[in-house]
Amino acid sequence: EAAVTQSPRNKVAVTGGKVTLSCNQTNNHNNMYWYRQDTGHGLRLIHYSYGAGSTEKGDIPDGYKASRPSQENFSLILELATPSQTSVYFCASGDARGNTEVFFGKGTRLTVV
Amino acid sequence: QEKVQQSPESLIVPEGAMSSLNCTFSNSASQSIWWYQQHPGKGPEALISIFSNGNKKEGRLTVYLNRASLHVSLHIRDSQPSDSAVYLCAVRGQGKLIFGQGTKLSIKP
Numbered sequence: 001e002a003a004v005t006q007s008p009r010n011k012v013a014v015t016g017g018k019v020t021l022s023c024n025q026t027n028n029h030n031n032m033y034w035y036r037q038d039t040g041h042g043l044r045l046i047h048y049s050y051g052a053g054s055t056e057k058g059d060i061p062d063g064y065k066a067s068r069p070s071q072e073n074f075s076l077i078l079e080l081a082t083p084s085q086t087s088v089y090f091c092a093s094g095d096a097r098g099n100t101e102v103f104f105g106k107g108t109r110l111t112v113v
Numbered sequence: 114q115e116k117v118q119q120s121p122e123s124l125i126v127p128e129g130a131m132s133s134l135n136c137t138f139s140n141s142a143s144q145s146i147w148w149y150q151q152h153p154g155k156g157p158e159a160l161i162s163i164f165s166n167g168n169k170k171e172g173r174l175t176v177y178l179n180r181a182s183l184h185v186s187l188h189i190r191d192s193q194p195s196d197s198a199v200y201l202c203a204v205r206g207q208g209k210l211i212f213g214q215g216t217k218l219s220i221k222p
C-alpha cells in the first residue's frame with residue numbers, strides 16, 4: 001500500500017524561527033507535493049517536485065522553500081516563521097502520469113507563536 | 114492558474130437519501146478530475162476519478178463530467194452516517210493537483 005510519512009506530526013515554533021517539515025514516501029513516485037489546509041480554503045499548493053533535485057512553485061510559495069534531495073524525501077522549510085503560517089500541512093506523492101492517484105500523509109499541525 | 118470551485122459549502126442529507134455535490138473548474142484540458150474524502154484529523158483519501166466526458170459508477174458513487182461546461186458532480190446513493198466527511202474536488206494536470214475548498218457532508222440518521 002502507498003505510504004507517505006510526515007514528521008513531526010505536531011510542532012510549536014516561535015515567530016522568526018526556522019522550521020523544517022519532512023516527508024518520506026516509499027512508493028517510488030516521481031511527483032511530490034506540499035499543501036496547507038486552512039478553514040474555508042481547502043488544500044492550497046505550496047511547492048511540488050517532479051523528482052530528485054527539482055522543486056517548483058505552487059500557488060502560494062511566498063515564505064516557503066522546498067528541498068528534494070532524493071526520490072523518497074521532500075522537505076518544506078520556513079526560514080522565518082510567522083503566525084500566519086499556523087496551519088495543517090500535508091505532503092503527498094503521485095506517479096508522473098496524470099490519471100493516477102495522489103496519496104497523502106496524515107498531516108503536520110504547525111503552530112507559530 | 115487552475116481554479117476549482119465547489120458547491121454547496123455544506124450539505125445535510127437524511128440517511129438513505131442521495132447526496133449530490135458539485136464542482137466547476139477552469140481548464141478544459143485538465144487530465145483528470147478526482148474526488149477525495151477527508152475525515153477530521155486525517156489526510157484526504159481518493160474516492161473516485163474520471164478522465165473522459167460522461168459518467169462513471171463505482172458502488173454507491175456516481176460521477177458525471179462535462180468538459181464543455183467545466184462541471185463535474187458526485188452523487189452518493191443510499192447515504193450512510195459513515196459518509197459524513199469533507200469532500201474535496203481536485204483537478205490534475207501539468208504536474209499539479211489543485212483542490213476546491215471542499216463540501217462538508219453530514220448524514221443525519
